[in-house]
Structures are given as structure tokens and as C-alpha cells.
Amino acid sequence: MASASPTTDHNEIRRWVERNNGRPACVEGTGKGDDPGVLRIDFDEADERLQEISWDRWFEWFDRNDLALLHADDSRFNKLVSRH
DSSP: OOOOEEEOOHHHHHHHHHHTTOEEEEETTSOOTTOOOSEEEEOSOSOTTEEEOOHHHHHHHHHHTTEEEEEOTTSSOEEEEEOO
């Protein structure tokens, strides 16, 4: 696996996720009100708790929570991390 690099660029994130057949998602039951809770990328990995959400909503909360996506270009490895 090549080294992972963090990014906050919405277009880069969306291209990488879609190239790897993923979708924006959240973990069901972890949010309150409008907050979707724990954000994830769903790669159809049989986790029934993952709930698909729109890119707009995913990026809204990605930015509100000051997150970056750590990912490797040659695999599906990814992790949401703090920007700080």
C-alpha cells in the first residue's frame, strides 16, 4: 500500500470514493436532530448500521467537524481524522 495522504478537498474525496465504488454514509443512531452522527464511507461491507446520505449533507458535517479524509490511492483504506 502506498502512503496515505489526508485531504479536505471535496472534489478529490468524491472522486476517490466513487472510483472505489463507495458512497457517503453515517452510522445509524449516532446523530441527534440534523446531525447525522458518525460519518463513514460505505463500500457495501455488510454493515447494516450504515445509512447512505447525500454528498451535500456528508460534506456539510465533514466541514463542521473539521475533518480530513486520510486515504491511500491504491486501496480502499480510509479514515476520517481531525484537520488539526
